[in-house]
Amino acid sequence: MQTLTVDLGERSYPIYIGSELFTPEHFQPHIAGRQVMIVTNDRVAPLYLQRLKAQLSHFQVSEVILPDGEAYKTLAQVNQIFDALLQARHNRTTTLIALGGGVIGDMTGFAAACYQRGVDFIQVPTTLLSQVDSSVGGKTGVNHPLGKNMIGAFHQPRAVIADTQVLKTLPKAELSAGLAEVIKYGLIYDADFFAWLEAHMDGLYQGDSALLAQAIYRSCEIKAEVVAQDERESGIRAWLNLGHTFGHAIETDAGYGAWLHGEAVGAGTMMAADLSARLGWLNAQDVERIRTLLQRAGLPICPPLEMPPQRFLELMAVDKKVLDGQLRLVLLKKIGEATVTSDFPQALLMQTLEAGQALGKL
Amino acid sequence: MQTLTVDLGERSYPIYIGSELFTPEHFQPHIAGRQVMIVTNDRVAPLYLQRLKAQLSHFQVSEVILPDGEAYKTLAQVNQIFDALLQARHNRTTTLIALGGGVIGDMTGFAAACYQRGVDFIQVPTTLLSQVDSSVGGKTGVNHPLGKNMIGAFHQPRAVIADTQVLKTLPKAELSAGLAEVIKYGLIYDADFFAWLEAHMDGLYQGDSALLAQAIYRSCEIKAEVVAQDERESGIRAWLNLGHTFGHAIETDAGYGAWLHGEAVGAGTMMAADLSARLGWLNAQDVERIRTLLQRAGLPICPPLEMPPQRFLELMAVDKKVLDGQLRLVLLKKIGEATVTSDFPQALLMQTLEAGQALGKL
Numbered sequence: 069m070q071t072l073t074v075d076l077g078e079r080s081y082p083i084y085i086g087s088e089l090f091t092p093e094h095f096q097p098h099i100a101g102r103q104v105m106i107v108t109n110d111r112v113a114p115l116y117l118q119r120l121k122a123q124l125s126h127f128q129v130s131e132v133i134l135p136d137g138e139a140y141k142t143l144a145q146v147n148q149i150f151d152a153l154l155q156a157r158h159n160r161t162t163t164l165i166a167l168g169g170g171v172i173g174d175m176t177g178f179a180a181a182c183y184q185r186g187v188d189f190i191q192v193p194t195t196l197l198s199q200v201d202s203s204v205g206g207k208t209g210v211n212h213p214l215g216k217n218m219i220g221a222f223h224q225p226r227a228v229i230a231d232t233q234v235l236k237t238l239p240k241a242e243l244s245a246g247l248a249e250v251i252k253y254g255l256i257y258d259a260d261f262f263a264w265l266e267a268h269m270d271g272l273y274q275g276d277s278a279l280l281a282q283a284i285y286r287s288c289e290i291k292a293e294v295v296a297q298d299e300r301e302s303g304i305r306a307w308l309n310l311g312h313t314f315g316h317a318i319e320t321d322a323g324y325g326a327w328l329h330g331e332a333v334g335a336g337t338m339m340a341a342d343l344s345a346r347l348g349w350l351n352a353q354d355v356e357r358i359r360t361l362l363q364r365a366g367l368p369i370c371p372p373l374e375m376p377p378q379r380f381l382e383l384m385a386v387d388k389k390v391l392d393g394q395l396r397l398v399l400l401k402k403i404g405e406a407t408v409t410s411d412f413p414q415a416l417l418m419q420t421l422e423a424g425q426a427l428g429k430l
Numbered sequence: 431m432q433t434l435t436v437d438l439g440e441r442s443y444p445i446y447i448g449s450e451l452f453t454p455e456h457f458q459p460h461i462a463g464r465q466v467m468i469v470t471n472d473r474v475a476p477l478y479l480q481r482l483k484a485q486l487s488h489f490q491v492s493e494v495i496l497p498d499g500e501a502y503k504t505l506a507q508v509n510q511i512f513d514a515l516l517q518a519r520h521n522r523t524t525t526l527i528a529l530g531g532g533v534i535g536d537m538t539g540f541a542a543a544c545y546q547r548g549v550d551f552i553q554v555p556t557t558l559l560s561q562v563d564s565s566v567g568g569k570t571g572v573n574h575p576l577g578k579n580m581i582g583a584f585h586q587p588r589a590v591i592a593d594t595q596v597l598k599t600l601p602k603a604e605l606s607a608g609l610a611e612v613i614k615y616g617l618i619y620d621a622d623f624f625a626w627l628e629a630h631m632d633g634l635y636q637g638d639s640a641l642l643a644q645a646i647y648r649s650c651e652i653k654a655e656v657v658a659q660d661e662r663e664s665g666i667r668a669w670l671n672l673g674h675t676f677g678h679a680i681e682t683d684a685g686y687g688a689w690l691h692g693e694a695v696g697a698g699t700m701m702a703a704d705l706s707a708r709l710g711w712l713n714a715q716d717v718e719r720i721r722t723l724l725q726r727a728g729l730p731i732c733p734p735l736e737m738p739p740q741r742f743l744e745l746m747a748v749d750k751k752v753l754d755g756q757l758r759l760v761l762l763k764k765i766g767e768a769t770v771t772s773d774f775p776q777a778l779l780m781q782t783l784e785a786g787q788a789l790g791k792l
Contacts, residue, residue, distance in 0.1 A: 143505060143509060147505060150574055150580065150581055151574075151576070154574055154576035154577055154580060154748065155576065157747065157748055181583065182544075182571075182581050182582060182583055183580070183581065184580060184582075185569065185571060185582045185583055185584055186583070186584065207547065209544070209547060212512055212513075212516055214513070214516035214517065215516055218512065218516060218545070218546060219512055219544050219545065220544060220546075220547045221543065221544055221547055221548070221583060222547055222548065385519065386516065386519055
């Protein structure tokens, strides 16, 4: 097992990465009171809820099981958590534990941020995506019919427990979705890591535990480094959104949950790479490396056929990165370095949006 | 006009207190972007919305008008604010303005805390209660059917604009409710202020602007001092809840909105004074001074006839101040000094709860 510390002063917390981490010593030091509320979903609960509860016998443990899926990442579901907390009379010293993927993590973190104006929580991410992304950085929240992640809070967990064993039961498409974010870390921050991923993508895609642990560690390390530099997302942290503005538009258009978040990020990353090439920052060979690696990770590399450019523009206009009506995008200066800019010719953006299916052509 | 600064480091903000403060210079310096969303209710809007909008002609101003009353301090109403923000495409640089009493302030602040994970807001409290209480301290949130203020966030406003002119249109019962909190500041922190209130209660109750401005200033000063010392309510800040644990039980039992918050605090303060006397901290004369002053402010001084002790215990058990099953109460060591304690004989608490209507007897 490896431990990574996210350095945020008095709110610093450890990320434990390895296998067989569901043991009391990883939980108990991070639970301040006697009450614990496990929040999970109906897909993860049959697999891991009892195993987790067995480790928490010293505490008064309650649980709430929500429906699985991005479509349920709503204020109404967070309200279910509040109901459960109040019915079981949880007080300010309670600790929430998020046992599930990014949706459960985001909702549980948001519930923890708001319950009695803020209680503790621990993340136990059960998907590759949430292990490398949504469990690090303190972003919590829910979707709104008019936009993804529009309602939320910054709230840091007390600890993150990323167990590679739980990935054994993860569907292949979800592994791919997680790999999209892993690839992103290489693209925005570390060309060597990108090259390492090119060397090991077959093993990663086949679920090799040791390789996955290495990839999770480096991904979390990069994210922790970026977040520690810029907790409130005024500068470099925005790099983490590579592919996300395009991706969010795809997700919103398709209806939440029709595309996995990581899949949309995969296609969105390809669109960002294409626009970066049109701006002269990437060459054809770079674009080809990106396309090939995404494809080997089992990811979609172009937007859906039925999405016209106008629809993209419309949906991207409500993105959080829009400032005073100016669309800002995360693009690539080169493999290993990103930039956030609104300074690009609209005509080039239109070319990328119009390329559509052609982005997937080798 | 007087200006009080709440000192919270980089989140410090001014409270402007005086009359005729609806002028651009009190708003513009605190609005960072171009977008403004005024949140108000259907009772305040006809009186002050146009007057406020006229001062904000430099900005893109939207508005949302919610139903008036504590019964509407819910997550569903906050969601109305999110709807309005997203429909008008407000981005992260938007500023929300709360134009109304405590309910509007609490919901607007909570919406600002959560919209895109946090945007700016300005408080324009239109009741005496919100001017001296809920607009200072950064507490925001909504009620849950199982408990008051159970969902919320700490989020500081950029500025508070407390205009005494708007109190001219305030119903008498709401003026009394505000005076309950004013009296509380004297009781917990400043015996001289309590004596000043005894000397000037008739003028205050008749709505004398100059006296009210003085009372608001000193109340905000005391609250700002306490909050600056203890932003997250681990110690002295809990003193501000004098009368509130009993009061919340009364409000919950009656159904939100049946009692004004300040009225419930008035009765709750009398109960806290009674228990403090039973503990030997206050003498009969102190209790008499408190009862008389509350009464002169037009406040109820005993709980409702139909509330049995058992019902109080049940409702107080879910109070946020309960730690590990121990009920903690804010009581008075003397006039001008409070204490938070769970160290009192249950039998004495029962005597206070059983006293009921007798608390109102002179």
